Structures are given as structure tokens and as C-alpha cells.
Amino acid sequence: MITLYHLNRSRSKRIIWLLEELGVEYQIEAFQRDKETSLAPESLKAVHPLGKSPVIKDDDVVVAESGAMTEYLIDKYAADRLAPPRGTxxxxxxxxxxxxxxxxxxxxxxxxxxxxxxxxxxxxxxxxxxxxxxxxxxxxxxxxxxxxxxxxxxxxxxxxxxxxxxxxxxxxxxxxxxxxxxxxxxxxxxxxxxxxxxxxxxxxx
CATH class of the missing domain: 1.20.1050.10 (Glutathione S-transferase Yfyf (Class Pi); Chain A, domain 2)
Structure with missing residues (x-):
């Protein structure tokens, strides 16, 4: 099961799309920005030291940075559909x-x-x-x-x-x-x- 640690109004939206496109089983743990500062809550630091989102956990693998997540998830679940062949x-x-x-x-x-x-x-x-x-x-x-x-x-x-x-x-x-x-x-x-x-x-x- 993949867990997406999601922050509202963030790059996390693109990872939701990717997970939906992959058709894999996943769950979302949602966090909300502070209404005054628009910053992520301190509780996100329990997920990743930077306190940023998105972050995914795939079994025991934790991946931060949405570009890295995109490469990781596509390589593992849809390299034949959502990426050109390697070496081209x-x-x-x-x-x-x-x-x-x-x-x-x-x-x-x-x-x-x-x-x-x-x-x-x-x-x-x-x-x-x-x-x-x-x-x-x-x-x-x-x-x-x-x-x-x-x-x-x-x-x-x-x-x-x-x-x-x-x-x-x-x-x-x-x-x-x-x-x-x-x-x-x-x-x-x-x-x-x-x-x-x-x-x-x-x-x-």
C-alpha cells in the first residue's frame, strides 16, 4: 500500500494524478497549511525532516521530491506506459x-x-x-x-x-x-x- 502525505495547495496534486493514472492502491494522509502563514504544519516533520509535501511511503521506501517520486513510481509500476524506453x-x-x-x-x-x-x-x-x-x-x-x-x-x-x-x-x-x-x-x-x-x-x- 502506498501512502501519500498530502498538503493542500501543493505539488502533491500532481502525485495524486500519477497514482490515479497508475491504478495502484494508495491512501492519502492529508495536512493543512496554516491559515495565516500558508506554511506547512510542524507535524509534517514527523514524515520528513524538511516538513515538506508531497512525500510517499511505498512499503518501507520513503521518497520525497515530486520529480523523484514520479521517476520512482513510473519505473516501478508503469515504465511501459508513462515513459519512453530507456536508452532512447x-x-x-x-x-x-x-x-x-x-x-x-x-x-x-x-x-x-x-x-x-x-x-x-x-x-x-x-x-x-x-x-x-x-x-x-x-x-x-x-x-x-x-x-x-x-x-x-x-x-x-x-x-x-x-x-x-x-x-x-x-x-x-x-x-x-x-x-x-x-x-x-x-x-x-x-x-x-x-x-x-x-x-x-x-x-x-
Whole structure:
């Protein structure tokens, strides 16, 4: 039995989708953000020292970091369905998109979110965050031009990882500037497992 330690309004939503897509038996242990600080509760540190979510426990194996979880779960349960064959150019592309979602993409988007939440005047950071966010979203849009999915023209773990990025941009109102990404997000939401993840995230949030 897999346990997902879930935090509302977090990357955990993409792992719910993945678990639903895999069709494996799992349970969710839900945690709530502090209503004033929006931070994760201290109780999550009993699961992982960083007190972050998502974290999964698969029998005796504990895995943190959603990119690592995605690779681990797909390798174990659906390597023939949700990842290209190892040793192919498509597999290398797949890995790059998985890590893009949590490195190049998330850093400027989170920086923009924190700056907007803080409301402070900056000398450098706001312009930097805006420029970097525009750069990575333009890049993603260009790479998806004429394609339905990121790799091999079928759903993979790369799409499930990048889904959270595009979903986050939609929530900020930024997809109006990127019609290709808007279409892509709508396509991802046609998958029943994605719909189930969004429904569960709302119920748990």
C-alpha cells in the first residue's frame, strides 16, 4: 500500500494524478497549511525532516521530491506506459522535462508569487522574476507548438510534472498570454485521472 502525505495547495496534486493514472492502491494522509502563514504544519516533520509535501511511503521506501517520486513510481509500476524506453533520445527528453518542471520553471514562478504576496518594492528581483518567467513560459509554449504532449506525442510523466507549472500559471491569470499552454492544460484535464486529482485536491483542501 502506498501512502501519500498530502498538503493542500501543493505539488502533491500532481502525485495524486500519477497514482490515479497508475491504478495502484494508495491512501492519502492529508495536512493543512496554516491559515495565516500558508506554511506547512510542524507535524509534517514527523514524515520528513524538511516538513515538506508531497512525500510517499511505498512499503518501507520513503521518497520525497515530486520529480523523484514520479521517476520512482513510473519505473516501478508503469515504465511501459508513462515513459519512453530507456536508452532512447525520447527518454533523455523525458528526463529533461521532469527536471525542468522543478528547476528552470518553478524558481521564477515561485519568486513572482512570493514578491506579489509580499508587495514590497524591489530594485532588481521583480524585473528579474518577470523576465525569467516570460522566458521559460515562452520556451515551453514553443516546444509544445504543433504537439499534443511533451514527449512522443502521448501522455508521460513529463506532462504530469509540467501540469502543475501550467496550472499555477493559470491561477495567476498568465495563460491569457500563452494560448498554446492554455490548450495544453485543457487537454491534460481531459484525462479522467487528472480530473480525479483536481476533485480530491479540492475535497482535501
Amino acid at each position: 533520445p525520447e527518454y533523455i527528453e523525458y528526463l529533461q522535462w521532469i527536471h525542468f518542471a522543478e528547476s528552470s520553471a518553478m524558481v521564477p514562478l515561485l519568486l513572482k508569487m512570493f514578491l506579489n504576496k509580499d508587495g514590497c518594492k524591489t530594485n532588481f528581483l521583480q524585473a528579474y522574476a518577470d523576465g525569467e518567467a516570460m522566458k521559460i513560459l515562452t520556451y515551453l509554449s514553443e516546444q509544445l507548438e504543433g504537439k499534443e504532449y511533451l514527449v512522443g506525442n502521448k501522455l508521460s510523466g513529463a506532462d504530469i510534472m509540467v501540469y502543475f507549472v501550467v496550472d499555477m500559471v493559470e491561477q495567476s491569470g498568465g495563460l491569457a498570454f500563452f494560448p498554446v499552454l492554455d490548450v495544453y492544460l485543457k487537454r491534460l484535464r481531459t484525462h479522467e485521472a487528472c480530473q480525479k486529482a483536481e476533485q480530491l485536491e479540492k475535497e482535501l483542501g
